Amino acid sequence: MRVVFLGTASSVPTTQRGLSSVAVIRGGEIILFDVGEGAQRSMIISNLNPNKVEKVFITHLHGDHCIGLLGLMQTLSMMLREKPLYIYGPRGIVGFLNDNIKHLKFHLTYPLHIQNVKQGVVVREKDYVIKAALAEHSIKAYAYRLDEFERPGVFYPEKALALGVPKGILWSKLQHGECVKIGDKIIRPEQVTGPKRRGRSIGISGDTRPSSKLIEFFRGVDLLIFDSTYGDEYADKAVENFHSTAKEAGIIAKEAGAKLLALTHFSARYDDVNSLIAQASAIHPNVTAAYDSLIIDIPYPD
Numbered sequence: 001m002r003v004v005f006l007g008t009a010s011s012v013p014t015t016q017r018g019l020s021s022v023a024v025i026r027g028g029e030i031i032l033f034d035v036g037e038g039a040q041r042s043m044i045i046s047n048l049n050p051n052k053v054e055k056v057f058i059t060h061l062h063g064d065h066c067i068g069l070l071g072l073m074q075t076l077s078m079m080l081r082e083k084p085l086y087i088y089g090p091r092g093i094v095g096f097l098n099d100n101i102k103h104l105k106f107h108l109t110y111p112l113h114i115q116n117v118k119q120g121v122v123v124r125e126k127d128y129v130i131k132a133a134l135a136e137h138s139i140k141a142y143a144y145r146l147d148e149f150e151r152p153g154v155f156y157p158e159k160a161l162a163l164g165v166p167k168g169i170l171w172s173k174l175q176h177g178e179c180v181k182i183g184d185k186i187i188r189p190e191q192v193t194g195p196k197r198r199g200r201s202i203g204i205s206g207d208t209r210p211s212s213k214l215i216e217f218f219r220g221v222d223l224l225i226f227d228s229t230y231g232d233e234y235a236d237k238a239v240e241n242f243h244s245t246a247k248e249a250g251i252i253a254k255e256a257g258a259k260l261l262a263l264t265h266f267s268a269r270y271d272d273v274n275s276l277i278a279q280a281s282a283i284h285p286n287v288t289a290a291y292d293s294l295i296i297d298i299p300y301p302d
């Protein structure tokens with residue numbers, strides 16, 4: 001599972017940073033979380049094929065988090081995309097997209113499925129689930145988390161052989177969690193495999209104040225991407241504008257037990273975010289500051 005940051009600025013872009021967007025790449029698909037203006041150009045720079053985008057999750061309907069979606073949708077039509085695109089966001093997303101499609105008069109070559117998000121499970125696939133929780137922002141906003149399901153445990157060939165299971169298709173069945181029959185004996189997968197292995201997880205805050213609810217929501221994630229619009233010196237602005245400081249991001253990450261914290265959504269006043277890294281690092285031991293095109297690979301935990 002790979003994360004590519006496509007835009008890491010807060011409300012206005014800078015020469016170095018575009019508006020909010022994060023791509024998660026796993027199992028051959030790209031999942032976007034927010035699509036700020038310029039995100040599709042960032043995808044080109046990061047060598048990501050927009051046609052591989054299967055799902056888009058919008059945290060909230062502030063322009064800096066969703067306007068890029070219009071351009072992306074047009075590009076996909078120019079690429080003559082045929083497969084559906086699934087878009088999830090807060091109430092209002094359906095009207096926002098449909099109105100713009102009407103006014104901009106672009107013809108979609110592919111089915112578009114737009115869905116209002118509620119708290120809880122938003123999407124459940126074969127091997128992962130994406131959930132939403134309400135964030136605390138000036139308008140309705142959601143935080144998201146992606147969790148891969150557990151994987152089968154390590155397979156022990158010697159145990160399979162000792163139980164009389166010959167190498168081949170039966171091993172594969174056991175490895176994939178199916179029972180097999182040898183003579184009149186049933187061999188269960190747990191007899192020949194180790195304990196199930198946990199999958200990987202990512203949390204994405206969108207714009208938010210810190211909250212105890214988000215600590216629970218992000219419990220144990222491998223990577224937490226959190227609003228760090230300001231440093232300590234603008235803590236009052238963070239409250240006023242419903243954002244977080246880098247230190248507050250550090251506190252949430254620590255309390256939630258996140259393994260790695262990636263700060264993002266930096267105010268344009270910061271040319272250099274080292275002070276923000278320092279403030280978060282005083283709280284959490286593993287902090288990085290996102291920048292446009294940064295890649296973070298999330299390895300399996302074992």
Ligand SMILES: [Zn+2]
Pocket residue numbers: 060062137207
């Ligand atoms: Zn916002």
